[in-house]
Amino acid sequence: MTPEARAERVIRDAIVRHGGRVAVACSFGGPSGMALLDLVQRIDRTLPVYYIDTGLLFPETYALVARAGRRYGIAPVALQPALTVAEQDARYGAALWERDPDACCALRKVAPHRAFLRGYGAWLTAIRRDQSATRAEIEPVADDGAGLVKVSPLFDWSEADVWAYVNAHDVPVNPLLADGYPSLGCIPCTRRASADDQRAGRWTGFAKTECGLHHAPAGRAS
Numbered sequence: 001m002t003p004e005a006r007a008e009r010v011i012r013d014a015i016v017r018h019g020g021r022v023a024v025a026c027s028f029g030g031p032s033g034m035a036l037l038d039l040v041q042r043i044d045r046t047l048p049v050y051y052i053d054t055g056l057l058f059p060e061t062y063a064l065v066a067r068a069g070r071r072y073g074i075a076p077v078a079l080q081p082a083l084t085v086a087e088q089d090a091r092y093g094a095a096l097w098e099r100d101p102d103a104c105c106a107l108r109k110v111a112p113h114r115a116f117l118r119g120y121g122a123w124l125t126a127i128r129r130d131q132s133a134t135r136a137e138i139e140p141v142a143d144d145g146a147g148l149v150k151v152s153p154l155f156d157w158s159e160a161d162v163w164a165y166v167n168a169h170d171v172p173v174n175p176l177l178a179d180g181y182p183s184l185g186c187i188p189c190t191r192r193a194s195a196d197d198q199r200a201g202r203w204t205g206f207a208k209t210e211c212g213l214h215h216a217p218a219g220r221a222s
């Protein structure tokens with residue numbers, strides 16, 4: 001079975017298992033999320049697609065949200081933090097990400113994500129085993145640590161598999177990937193880096209490698 005066929009089966013199984021109460025996470029940053037988005041659109045165009053709009057994303061990322069929306073005829077849902085960046089600055093001090101990125105991610109990413117997922121049974125994400133040591137043992141279906149099932153259809157795809165899919169299906173990708181960014185998130189926490197390490201360039205200077213959405217232990221959910 002090809003990686004694409006395996007991923008499709010994982011997605012279809014999740015939809016059946018959760019009666020359609022499945023949402024699709026897409027950061028509009030890396031190529032994996034765009035491959036997953038395209039794959040899902042071939043299977044079920046009614047699943048809600050969402051991204052976490054921290055208010056600090058690159059203009060190219062917002063442009064890709066709009067482009068993908070036109071391409072697939074969807075309206076990705078922008079999950080927004082309770083506080084604007086200015087309000088967060090006023091309450092916690094300017095540039096919280098420079099002093100405590102975990103707290104900043106908790107406020108700007110994790111909290112709106114958990115709030116949005118209430119009522120869903122599962123969410124799809126494009127994380128892969130080969131992206132980092134912390135993702136090396138992820139399973140296609142796992143407990144997300146917060147009561148839902150996290151489904152990772154591309155869990156065993158390689159970077160080459162992703163680009164082969166993107167090129168074969170003419171999937172739109174973030175133009176910054178061709179400008180030295182192997183991984184894209186918020187502007188203050190993203191740097192150009194070697195493409196050898198797909199998570200390099202994120203939270204430079206900190207031990208942090210994840211934003212908090214993918215900290216749950218791997219393992220199959222019951």
Ligand code: SF4
Nearest residue numbers: 101104105108186189
């Ligand atoms: S990636 Fe950086 S700026 Fe974005 S929410 Fe996390 S710490 Fe804050």
